[in-house]
Amino acid sequence: MSGGTCEVCGNAANQRCAKCHQTNYCSKDHQRQHWKVHRLQCSPYRVCQNEVLGRYLEASRDIQPGEVIMKDTPLVLGPRQVTVAVCLGCFSPVTGSYTCTQCGWPMCGAQCQKSPLHIPECQLSRERGSKIQVSKFGEENQMYECITPLRCLWLRDRDCNQWATLMQMESHLEQRRGTEIHDLNQVNVVDFIQRYLNVHSFTDEEVQNVCGIIDVNGFEIPAQATALIGLYGKACLLEHNCIPNTTRTFDAQLNIVIRAAVMITKGSHIATSYTDPMWGTADRQMHLRTTKYFGCECERCKDPTELGTHLSSLRCGQCSGGAVLPSPSPLHPHLWCCVSCQATLPLHQVNAYLKQTGEKLVTLKDNPIAASESYLKSTSTRLHENHYYRSDVKLALAQMYGHRGGDGRQQQNLLCDLSKDTLERKERLCREVLALADVLCPGESRLRALLLYELQSVWREQQRRLPRKLRNSPKSKTLLQECEGALKVASKVLQREAPLQDEYQLGLQAETELHELSSLITKLFR
Numbered sequence: 001m002s003g004g005t006c007e008v009c010g011n012a013a014n015q016r017c018a019k020c021h022q023t024n025y026c027s028k029d030h031q032r033q034h035w036k037v038h039r040l041q042c043s044p045y046r047v048c049q050n051e052v053l054g055r056y057l058e059a060s061r062d063i064q065p066g067e068v069i070m071k072d073t074p075l076v077l078g079p080r081q082v083t084v085a086v087c088l089g090c091f092s093p094v095t096g097s098y099t100c101t102q103c104g105w106p107m108c109g110a111q112c113q114k115s116p117l118h119i120p121e122c123q124l125s126r127e128r129g130s131k132i133q134v135s136k137f138g139e140e141n142q143m144y145e146c147i148t149p150l151r152c153l154w155l156r157d158r159d160c161n162q163w164a165t166l167m168q169m170e171s172h173l174e175q176r177r178g179t180e181i182h183d184l185n186q187v188n189v190v191d192f193i194q195r196y197l198n199v200h201s202f203t204d205e206e207v208q209n210v211c212g213i214i215d216v217n218g219f220e221i222p223a224q225a226t227a228l229i230g231l232y233g234k235a236c237l238l239e240h241n242c243i244p245n246t247t248r249t250f251d252a253q254l255n256i257v258i259r260a261a262v263m264i265t266k267g268s269h270i271a272t273s274y275t276d277p278m279w280g281t282a283d284r285q286m287h288l289r290t291t292k293y294f295g296c297e298c299e300r301c302k303d304p305t306e307l308g309t310h311l312s313s314l315r316c317g318q319c320s321g322g323a324v325l326p327s328p329s330p331l332h333p334h335l336w337c338c339v340s341c342q343a344t345l346p347l348h349q350v351n352a353y354l355k356q357t358g359e360k361l362v363t364l365k366d367n368p369i370a371a372s373e374s375y376l377k378s379t380s381t382r383l384h385e386n387h388y389y390r391s392d393v394k395l396a397l398a399q400m401y402g403h404r405g406g407d408g409r410q411q412q413n414l415l416c417d418l419s420k421d422t423l424e425r426k427e428r429l430c431r432e433v434l435a436l437a438d439v440l441c442p443g444e445s446r447l448r449a450l451l452l453y454e455l456q457s458v459w460r461e462q463q464r465r466l467p468r469k470l471r472n473s474p475k476s477k478t479l480l481q482e483c484e485g486a487l488k489v490a491s492k493v494l495q496r497e498a499p500l501q502d503e504y505q506l507g508l509q510a511e512t513e514l515h516e517l518s519s520l521i522t523k524l525f526r
């Protein structure tokens with residue numbers, strides 16, 4: 001028995017679509033009758049389950065790069081646990097100049113007060129008997145830690161289907177008990193709801209459970225000034241992989257859109273990355289263990305070279321700079337060892353060096369271009385060329401060269417102002433990071449699109465600098481055609497971002513530049 005009701009007649013169903021495993025029928029006849037409609041909606045995945053992953057998604061047919069695998073509406077939207085005071089309607093930071101006339105939480109104004117998103121905490125906060133008093137603005141405010149949990153708990157007595165979907169999500173409550181986050185939530189969320197808001201209809205266990213669900217399943221939605229968290233009933237089923245085969249974006253209504261980044265063949269698992277794929281193994285593992293309660297054992301995590309990218313490798317100070325790798329395995333390192341001369345480094349020494357070098361990254365913002373170049377110089381003897389600290393800085397530099405404002409002290413920083421050497425430097429930086437992105441975030445990823453945009457801007461400038469007599473030479477044609485190919489990818493991929501995102505604007509710009517370029521190619525080489 002498949003459960004559920006027949007899609008055609010609404011009677012009890014005992015069969016379901018063998019492709020998506022999601023649509024139910026009472027008979028073969030009704031399934032056949034519905035196929036004309038269902039084949040257009042039949043999702044390209046099915047929900048499976050195993051002991052290690054719990055529920056996960058598997059491709060029920062080949063999925064092409066760029067194809068939308070799912071578009072899922074949010075079950076719950078709310079501010080991140082750690083946030084400054086924000087409007088509970090639109091999530092912009094607030095100053096306290098307007099407060100909800102019903103409950104006292106600060107909002108932007110009367111319009112935001114009417115947002116349906118604000119109903120749960122507005123109604124529950126009234127149990128306090130007096131208005132909420134918020135006095136801390138512009139810095140982290142713990143009062144907001146209760147908001148997203150309250151929005152989840154609100155569903156319990158209001159929408160049994162959504163509550164059931166939420167309650168199916170993994171919370172890892174047992175593993176969280178006794179941890180720092182559990183204890184913090186007991187004070188900042190459980191006690192706050194019971195003592196400050198005077199809401200007693202939810203048990204400690206229920207509150208802690210939704211806190212776990214939010215941490216394990218929530219997607220961070222990048223917004224202009226703050227970040228919010230969204231819980232999505234279908235997208236939460238995506239498993240983690242350190243080399244994701246999907247991309248995720250959010251549309252203007254904050255629906256999550258999951259697309260295939262590469263070709264996903266029938267039967268393959270469909271995965272997203274719960275971490276940043278451009279972090280090294282130790283950082284990814286730490287993040288997954290402390291927030292998602294599992295250790296990743298993918299091929300990349302088990303390989304000390306991270307599939308030949310050397311994203312976490314150090315450089316040996318004893319020999320001519322051989323790669324120094326975690327040993328005996330990156331998942332359980334005892335020490336670090338040079339592959340060329342076998343010199344070893346104790347774990348604590350490596351960790352101390354990485355901590356110190358990592359802390360310097362935040363100081364680069366004062367004089368970004370000069371400080372970043374000097375950071376790359378000073379780390380070149382100890383960190384592998386591709387180390388993720390260096391790759392992070394290279395990416396930032398690749399995007400700063402040729403953009404006004406890239407360096408506060410530099411007046412002239414447009415592409416046309418760059419010297420030949422600096423232009424070549426920008427190209428090298430783009431190519432180096434792109435080679436890593438090709439392996440670690442392959443296909444139609446945002447990172448590859450951003451890098452291709454920067455790279456084509458270099459080729460375009462190089463073409464502009466060709467002597468007039470070479471403007472319609474084969475070299476010029478190759479440069480322009482390469483720009484065209486890169487702009488096509490950048491325009492397509494970046495316009496999938498939410499319209500308020502900078503990346504979306506860059507996607508629009510790429511499209512405009514693509515049209516101009518295509519006309520130029522036709523004019524020069526027709």
Ligand SMILES: C[S@@+](CC[C@H](N)C(=O)[O-])C[C@H]1O[C@@H](n2cnc3c(N)ncnc32)[C@H](O)[C@@H]1O
Pocket residue numbers: 052053054055056168169170172216217236237238239240241292293294295296297
């Ligand atoms: C967002 S949920 C994914 C859906 C979940 N499997 C379920 O049944 O509801 C995240 C949880 O799935 C499991 N998981 C996801 N990816 C995993 C992986 N690569 N290895 C092991 N467990 C994984 C972990 O328990 C993790 O905390």
